[in-house]
Amino acid sequence: MGRRPCCQKGEMKKGAWTALEDKILTDYITAYGEGKWRTIPKQTGLKRCGKSCRLRWLNYLRPDIKRGNITPDEEDLIIRLHGLLGNRWSLIAGRLPGRTDNEIKNYWNCCLAKRIRKENNREHIYLPNKVKNTKNPKIPTPGPELEENGHRLVPSPAVAAASLQLLLPLPKDPILNSGSVMNGDIVNDLPTLEDESGNVSSSPLTSRDDLSSHIVAETGTSDIFDSVDFSTFDDFLFKQFDSVIEAGWSSWESFEEADISHFGPVDYAALSYASDQWII
DNA sequence: AACGCTGTCAACCGCCCTCGG
DNA sequence: GCCGAGGGCGGTTGACAGCGT
Numbered sequence: 006m007g008r009r010p011c012c013q014k015g016e017m018k019k020g021a022w023t024a025l026e027d028k029i030l031t032d033y034i035t036a037y038g039e040g041k042w043r044t045i046p047k048q049t050g051l052k053r054c055g056k057s058c059r060l061r062w063l064n065y066l067r068p069d070i071k072r073g074n075i076t077p078d079e080e081d082l083i084i085r086l087h088g089l090l091g092n093r094w095s096l097i098a099g100r101l102p103g104r105t106d107n108e109i110k111n112y113w114n115c116c117l118a119k120r121i122r123k124e125n126n127r128e129h130i131y132l133p134n135k136v137k138n139t140k141n142p143k144i145p146t147p148g149p150e151l152e153e154n155g156h157r158l159v160p161s162p163a164v165a166a167a168s169l170q171l172l173l174p175l176p177k178d179p180i181l182n183s184g185s186v187m188n189g190d191i192v193n194d195l196p197t198l199e200d201e202s203g204n205v206s207s208s209p210l211t212s213r214d215d216l217s218s219h220i221v222a223e224t225g226t227s228d229i230f231d232s233v234d235f236s237t238f239d240d241f242l243f244k245q246f247d248s249v250i251e252a253g254w255s256s257w258e259s260f261e262e263a264d265i266s267h268f269g270p271v272d273y274a275a276l277s278y279a280s281d282q283w284i285i
Numbered sequence: 286a287a288c289g290c291t292g293t294c295a296a297c298c299g300c301c302c303t304c305g306g
Numbered sequence: 307g308c309c310g311a312g313g314g315c316g317g318t319t320g321a322c323a324g325c326g327t
Binding site: 041043055056059092093094095106107110114 | 311313315
């Protein structure tokens with residue numbers, strides 16, 4: 006049995022919203038709050054799908070939406086966050102107050118992606134656009150060094166940050182004494198996953214609980230996590246990202262070459278979009 | 286003025302995840 | 307544990323405006 010569609014096709018209106026529809030939706034949400042999107046058409050008489058109502062509100066009608074062009078600062082942040090997170094637009098938007106995921110996605114697709122590709126002229130480099138499950142991307146696993154145009158490429162701080170999801174950086178902590186990043190031995194000792202074909206891959210450790218339990222197993226203590234308030238794992242990553250930005254990437258400079266060898270799979274998006282931050 | 290090309294952005298589509306019964 | 311409803315998300319589409327020829 007197939008899944009029931011969110012609304013009956015043919016009964017619902019499509020296309021651009023009218024000023025009257027906007028007013029009806031805004032008045033309703035102002036009075037009753039967000040949520041229960043599917044009840045809105047029934048309650049208001051709007052001939053719009055609940056999902057359409059949600060989208061209209063979140064992307065256009067919300068009072069805190071910021072209008073106008075993306076500023077250079079915002080653009081810089083988008084590029085860095087995209088290098089870190091890939092196409093997880095909602096997470097990126099969460100770091101840009103007043104901007105919506107749709108707006109950032111559009112801006113990236115129409116402006117940034119083309120421009121950066123042009124600047125770097127590296128069309129052959131893997132881009133994450135077609136990665137279906139971006140929360141668990143199957144990122145290819147090159148070594149920490151690449152040969153290109155006869156130059157030896159060494160991961161710079163930007164590349165290290167791009168690998169945060171896989172490197173699992175930790176807050177500065179005397180136990181690990183590793184600056185901002187997890188001890189390489191632990192990274193190398195991440196648990197593995199086995200798919201239906203029996204292929205083994207490194208665990209992405211997509212939740213904070215995964216990471217926490219692994220750290221406790223390795224270090225015998227949960228002090229690292231107890232001392233920091235991370236409401237979500239993404240916040241955890243962002244706090245690390247912010248700390249690196251605030252420090253002007255200097256917190257990455259203490260790495261020895263041996264540390265770099267422990268870096269996990271590199272996000273190629275960051276390689277192509279931040280080539281100026283590669284040491285060639 | 287007419288046409289075509291390009292950029293922009295709102296909106297839709299379909300997949301996925303979560304949660305409650 | 308299973309299933310369906312509800313909602314979130316990223317990819318894509320299509321309308322429209324602006325610009326150049």
